[in-house]
Amino acid sequence: MYELPAFGSDSPIRTHLTGYDLVTKPMLNKGMAFSERERDVFRLHGLLPPHIGTIDEQIERRLRVMRAFNTDFERYAFLRDLQDTNETLFYAVLIRHFDELLPLVYTPTVGEGCQHFSEIWRKPRGLFLSYPNRHRIREILSDSRFDHVRVIVVSDGERILGLGDQGAGGMGIPIGKLSLYTGCAGIHPDLTLPILLDVGTNNHERLTNPLYIGWRHERIVGAEYDVFVEEFVSAVIERWPNVLLQWEDFAGSNASRMLAKYRDRLCTFNDDIQGTAAIAASTLLAAINVTGIPLTHQRIAVLGAGSAGCGISSLLLRVMVDAGLNEEQARKAFFLVDRNGLLLEGMEGITPAQTPFVQQRDVVKDWSLGKPDQIGLFDVVRNAKPTVLIGVSGQTGAFTEPVVREMAQNVERPVIFPLSNPTSRSEATPQQLIEWTDGRALIGTGSPFAPVQWHDRRFDIDQTNNSYIFPGVGLGVLAAGAKRVTDAMFMVAGKVVADMSPTVSDPHGRLLPPVDQLRAVSVAVARAVAIQAQADGVADVCDEATLDKRIQAIVWEPRYRPYELVVA
Ligand SMILES: O=C([O-])CC(=O)C(=O)O
Numbered sequence: 001m002y003e004l005p006a007f008g009s010d011s012p013i014r015t016h017l018t019g020y021d022l023v024t025k026p027m028l029n030k031g032m033a034f035s036e037r038e039r040d041v042f043r044l045h046g047l048l049p050p051h052i053g054t055i056d057e058q059i060e061r062r063l064r065v066m067r068a069f070n071t072d073f074e075r076y077a078f079l080r081d082l083q084d085t086n087e088t089l090f091y092a093v094l095i096r097h098f099d100e101l102l103p104l105v106y107t108p109t110v111g112e113g114c115q116h117f118s119e120i121w122r123k124p125r126g127l128f129l130s131y132p133n134r135h136r137i138r139e140i141l142s143d144s145r146f147d148h149v150r151v152i153v154v155s156d157g158e159r160i161l162g163l164g165d166q167g168a169g170g171m172g173i174p175i176g177k178l179s180l181y182t183g184c185a186g187i188h189p190d191l192t193l194p195i196l197l198d199v200g201t202n203n204h205e206r207l208t209n210p211l212y213i214g215w216r217h218e219r220i221v222g223a224e225y226d227v228f229v230e231e232f233v234s235a236v237i238e239r240w241p242n243v244l245l246q247w248e249d250f251a252g253s254n255a256s257r258m259l260a261k262y263r264d265r266l267c268t269f270n271d272d273i274q275g276t277a278a279i280a281a282s283t284l285l286a287a288i289n290v291t292g293i294p295l296t297h298q299r300i301a302v303l304g305a306g307s308a309g310c311g312i313s314s315l316l317l318r319v320m321v322d323a324g325l326n327e328e329q330a331r332k333a334f335f336l337v338d339r340n341g342l343l344l345e346g347m348e349g350i351t352p353a354q355t356p357f358v359q360q361r362d363v364v365k366d367w368s369l370g371k372p373d374q375i376g377l378f379d380v381v382r383n384a385k386p387t388v389l390i391g392v393s394g395q396t397g398a399f400t401e402p403v404v405r406e407m408a409q410n411v412e413r414p415v416i417f418p419l420s421n422p423t424s425r426s427e428a429t430p431q432q433l434i435e436w437t438d439g440r441a442l443i444g445t446g447s448p449f450a451p452v453q454w455h456d457r458r459f460d461i462d463q464t465n466n467s468y469i470f471p472g473v474g475l476g477v478l479a480a481g482a483k484r485v486t487d488a489m490f491m492v493a494g495k496v497v498a499d500m501s502p503t504v505s506d507p508h509g510r511l512l513p514p515v516d517q518l519r520a521v522s523v524a525v526a527r528a529v530a531i532q533a534q535a536d537g538v539a540d541v542c543d544e545a546t547l548d549k550r551i552q553a554i555v556w557e558p559r560y561r562p563y564e565l566v567v568a
């Protein structure tokens with residue numbers, strides 16, 4: 001139908017599509033920017049209004065329309081429609097206005113996008129693999145439109161951000177994540193494929209909503225679920241042996257189970273476990289530039305000991321060991337609090353991922369507790385005196401005023417990361433954290449927050465979001481031709497972002513590079529990840545100049561290219 005362009009160049013795109021077929025192809029449509037000559041050759045006269053415009057003009061027009069809507073959800077729907085109409089323009093708007101658009105195409109608005117996905121579904125994008133179609137997976141994947149696919153993001157919609165089970169509406173997440181692969185790391189849209197494993201939903205509201213677009217059935221679980229996922233993964237490996245498969249927003253036990261099961265069978269990672277961990281590590285390392293307390297002296301309390309909490313703890317543990325502690329010492333620095341309170345040795349239901357982080361009963365035996373039979377977050381903060389408090393609980397407001405004030409009594413510069421998404425699920429707002437700590441907290445949030453004004457000071461709020469990590473990891477994997485994704489690749493990704501922190505040169509600077517630098521961040525992450533992949537023996541070795549060339553050759557810029565007609 002058309003040939004993929006050489007991404008780094010402006011060489012012409014060759015296609016045999018003309019007329020209506022050309023302008024309705026999102027990846028080829030240029031709207032009114034088709035030139036007079038192209039209108040002749042591709043028979044577009046009459047289909048388009050006579051005005052011949054430029055991409056700059058189109059960007060301005062779309063922004064004006066977008067800004068006139070009343071709600072962010074409407075802006076989300078408008079942008080999704082633009083993406084499905086003119087992909088080049090969509091990315092051009094996104095990249096030039098990251099600050100404004102990222103919160104619309106991604107967290108937090110994508111959460112509402114998933115909740116209301118059934119209302120705005122219009123055109124196919126990506127694939128719904130529904131349980132009743134389980135015998136057709138190979139046939140569905142075989143479509144030649146997907147021949148170029150190199151990156152897949154898959155979700156089963158069960159734990160969408162902190163919003164729980166959204167069933168098939170969860171498709172908003174793979175679409176949003178892949179928009180960032182293209183927006184941040186320049187991976188061409190045709191190399192990406194969003195997939196939703198539609199295995200039912202236990203969300204009653206969805207099941208009873210006549211508009212619901214998914215398979216109307218409660219979730220498949222147990223062996224049936226595992227067989228279905230196995231069928232999916234093996235079909236993916238068969239179709240694209242070298243694809244990168246990113247797992248996104250699977251519920252706790254499935255997330256870590258699937259990662260463990262598949263990480264040695266294909267090139268794969270779980271973003272909520274590994275990506276979130278890497279950016280938490282970056283932000284902590286940046287905060288250390290400010291507080292001066294070395295990593296080896298930190299005590300870390302984590303609220304939420306699911307896959308994200310355990311992923312963060314495992315990566316931080318590695319970074320601490322790297323910084324000189326032995327593993328035994330490092331483990332003692334972690335205090336993981338879940339539904340039943342602090343994780344303690346001998347507790348029932350401890351998962352394998354939690355096991356390294358249970359505290360010894362000895363440690364807590366002299367603690368003063370609010371209630372004798374459960375050790376809650378406040379007890380941990382009062383007794384263990386953590387220097388770092390991380391929230392991945394999905395519980396709005398869980399960092400209460402007493403908890404935060406207690407922490408601020410014990411540490412000069414409390415490092416506090418309420419990471420739950422979207423904004424409505426944040427464990428505390430930055431405004432609260434600043435007030436309760438008298439402006440001393442070093443903050444990283446999962447969702448974007450506006451700057452906080454407190455007395456005569458302005459605090460910019462850093463978004464400790466995996467969007468700093470996963471697009472660059474993807475680009476690095478593609479550039480290196482990596483066969484597997486190792487933990488060390490995420491560790492270096494985290495370190496590279498920390499190295500780009502403004503705090504490296506300015507102790508009063510922001511913790512993370514601003515969002516409008518995400519393209520540069522992703523390229524730096526890609527480079528480090530690719531070099532680490534080579535060091536770990538999961539990619540062929542090449543010199544760094546060659547690697548840089550390979551990265552450049554992948555990165556696609558959203559510009560209109562000239563078209564050449566191929567006569568069949
Ligand atoms: O999507 C985001 O903003 C970060 C993330 O992976 C999640 O919260 O599940």
Ligand SMILES: [Mg+2]
Nearest residue numbers: 161248249272
């Ligand atoms: Mg996620």
